[in-house]
Amino acid sequence: MTYRLYYSPGTASMAVHWTLIELDAPFEAVLVDFETGAQRDPAYLELNPAGRVPTLIIDGRPYSESAALVMLLAERHPQAALAPAPGDPQRARWLETVIFLANTVSPAMRDWFYADKDGAPQGADAVRALARSRIEDAWPRLAALLGDGRAYLFGDRPGAVDFLAAMLMRWSRNMPHPASEQPAMAAYLARMGGLASYAELCRREGLTPWP
Ligand SMILES: N[C@@H](CCC(=O)N[C@@H](CS)C(=O)NCC(=O)O)C(=O)O
Incomplete structure (x- = not known):
C-alpha cells in the first residue's frame, strides 16, 4: 500500500x-x-x-x-483508530465536524487567501471581509468541542479531524484574530504542535512550527 x-x-x-x-x-x-x-x-x-x-x-x-x-x-x-468507527457514539459529531471544516472553514480560507485570484480584484475586499467573519465564527464553535476538557477534538488521541483542523487553524496565524486566541484552542494547538509527527512534517516541508 x-x-x-x-x-x-x-x-x-x-x-x-x-x-x-x-x-x-x-x-x-x-x-x-x-x-x-x-x-x-x-x-x-x-x-x-x-x-x-x-x-x-x-x-x-x-x-x-x-x-x-x-x-x-x-x-x-x-x-x-484515527476516526470514530461507524456506530461509535462520537461518529455523528465527527462527521458533522469534518463536513463543517470542509464545507465552511476551508472555502472561507480559500476566499481569504485567493480573493484576488479566484474573483475580480475590485470585489476582493468584500470577499475577504465575509471570509474573515466565517473563519472567526468557526473558532469558538470548534473550541466548544474541547469544553469537557478532552485533549483532542474527539478524545484523548489525535485523529484525522485534528490534522485537518490544526492545518486550518495554522492558516489563521497572521489573521486579525487567529484560532489561538481562544484559550481552549491555544492549549489544543500546543498539544498538536508537540506531536512528533508535526515536528517531522515541519522538517520535511521546511515549515516554521506554529504555535
Ligand atoms: N478544497 C481543497 C482546496 C485545495 C486548494 O485550494 N489548494 C491550494 C493550496 S491551499 C492550491 O493548490 N492552490 C494553488 C492554486 O490555486 O494555484 C482541499 O481541501 O484539498
Missing part, C-alpha cells in the same frame, strides 16, 4: 502529509512548486484538473480534497 502525495509546503496538502507521517504509511512525496506554477503544468492537470494540491495517488489513481483524503486514510488504516 504505497501512496504518492503531491504537495506544496504549508498548504492544503499538509493535513494529508501529516496523516501519512502519523500513520507511518509508506509514501512518496512529490513537491508541486507553486513558485514555478507547477500546479498548472499539463502533466499535473491530468492528475488534478483544478491545478491544486493535494493529490494523492492510491492504487494508481489520483484523488483530491484534503478532507476526503484524511477520512479515506483513516478508513484504510483502521488499526490506527
